[in-house]
Amino acid sequence: MKRNISLIVLVTVGGGVLAAPGLVRAQKQQPKHALDHWEDPYHCVGCHQERFTDWSAAQMSCGFTGDFFQTQYFQYAVVDSQRDPKMAGLAADCLGCHSPSAYLSGLVPPPPSRALDNYWDQAWPWLGSYQTLGQARQALDNAAVNPPYRERWRNSRPVTKQDADRGVFCDFCHSIKSIENRQPFNHNYVPDTGPGRNTKRADLEFPWSPYHETQVSELHESAGLCGICHNEKNPLGVWVKATHIEWTETRYAKRDLVCQWCHMPPREGKPAKMGRERPWNHAHWFGGGFTGFVEGAAKVTLAVDETAVRAGSSISFEVSVGDIATGHWFPTGATEERDVWLHVAVFDADGNELQHIPVPPDPNDPNDRYFITSNIMEAFPSHSSYGGALARDALPEGDRIYQDIFLDSAGKATFGQWYAVQIVGNRLKPDETRVERYTWPIRADMAGQDVYVRASLWYRRMADSHAEHLGIDRRLHLLVSEDEKRIHVISN
Ligand code: HEC
Ligand code: HEC
Ligand code: HEC
């Protein structure tokens, strides 16, 4: 698209001479922007302090500096862009969404970031020893930590970020003028910026700022703005991210409840220190899979009729997963990484797991094996021809898992989304209730006890095996929802 436009311009302006292929290419590679065509986020802090604090703690500010991005980008994406001609543009492409000002300034690849985000243990040493968000919350509540844990739970500390490290930052979003085509995807933004201070676009009525020009922008009130980066087609033509496309099929889209409604909740207040009180402006929270936001994103219901069962016998029961509270599928986004899984087990009164109840295989689903947790060494960090395999799920085996498996050209599971040629998945959709059936063979040694059958739904950002391979901290397992039932086991 871009090349066509530049060709037309060159031909009409310069005629035959400029149409020489070498020159066209040189023209195309010439970056149109420089890093100082945008202001650093720190320049906004004086007047928009609250937004700055929100943004600093949100994943948006870690688009480039996040330890996961840094390791995957430099260890795999940049390397693959050099060794595989099909992936030649990859090192730049990632930046188009993760550090758009570096991308548009031709800073490819940028120097690795010296201060990485997401170092949980370093940032919050007292949280490292807790397995679940519930346990951590308990500890935080006990310690009466202020501000509330939800604020502190997030991954970053406010810092002054410059150059590529700015990630997805204030001035970048607020200088986007339009989308290149009708369908927003693959960073097809049209920025309106250049030397000197640019105009800031958003949704306020009659704003006035002593520092910068303002302009009302409908784009900023639309989900399309988010789709620019939250829809992605990889170099092989496969949709590897489709959060915005998923949203268009939900009832939220029909009621015009856009991404901002949940991720930048409207509220009253002053959008700028010297501005006026307004009934309607937006938190810059961008809560996602790092926050308490996943708690309650779906509801688990355990349907066990019996209150007493006989040791040595067996019973069948159902677990349903429904009330999906997301405005898209769950999980969404980087679905080659994100996992949601359902663990069903029997516990004693002290919470010790006595017996795991695996989900039975579904013979009617040819892909069922991908949806039952397994530690087979079959997942590759990039294309399977480039190295050894990792444990696929790195979880107790036999649980139902709602996930996407990305398959490369050799039919192998890969975490390198750019090599996906096919995706098999069973993620949860809003308005849907999934029912799983289990059989519990009641162990003879439980006779005489009161036990608890518990179904727990978990979320995590990436497989432990992948984190370990990249040399970064393992991500916490966050509890989404659980249900349990007390049952007396009668002796035989
Ligand atoms: C991912 C893009 C994005 C980033 C990054 C971002 N904003 Fe916004 N901002 C928006 C959107 C979208 C709106 C309008 C929301 C709506 O109308 O639904 C908005 C609204 C605003 C407004 C108008 C008042 C309001 O809340 O509606 C101000 C002021 C503002 N942002 C400042 C900032 C500052 C300062 C930063 C950095 C600390 C920042 N923004 C970072 C997308 C962004
Ligand atoms: C000297 C103070 C000051 C600084 C510095 C400042 N702003 Fe503002 N900004 C304001 C004021 C005042 C308003 C209007 C608020 C109102 O009318 O309620 C505003 C409004 C906005 C709006 C809303 C525009 C609209 O049409 O809805 C955006 C977006 C925005 N600023 C972004 C930024 C960004 C990004 C930066 C940093 C690069 C920044 N501002 C720096 C004072 C400032
Ligand atoms: C009805 C509220 C709602 C709407 C509308 C909504 N979301 Fe979400 N979103 C959520 C909830 C709740 C979560 C946390 C659960 C999860 O991780 O999926 C979430 C998670 C996410 C995540 C993290 C994904 C993950 O699993 O790691 C991203 C990215 C995201 N949303 C982007 C978007 C975008 C882009 C849109 C608009 C196209 C949007 N959301 C619309 C509620 C909403």
Ligand code: HEC
């Ligand atoms: C310029 C590209 C870009 C735009 C525009 C953009 N995002 Fe993002 N967003 C990203 C990137 C990149 C990340 C992930 C950063 C990371 O984890 O490395 C992200 C992360 C998020 C997350 C956090 C998900 C998590 O990992 O937990 C949410 C929520 C989100 N975006 C919502 C939105 C919404 C809502 C909009 C529109 C108002 C929007 N984004 C616009 C690029 C963008």
Ligand code: HEC
């Ligand atoms: C079209 C935009 C886009 C492109 C291109 C893109 N990403 Fe992303 N990436 C995102 C968004 C949006 C998210 C956040 C989704 C979510 O939270 O699930 C994300 C999430 C990630 C994450 C997870 C971060 C975390 O902390 O969990 C990694 C790692 C990542 N991308 C690496 C890459 C690499 C490497 C490339 C290039 C091969 C790339 N991305 C290309 C938009 C993009």
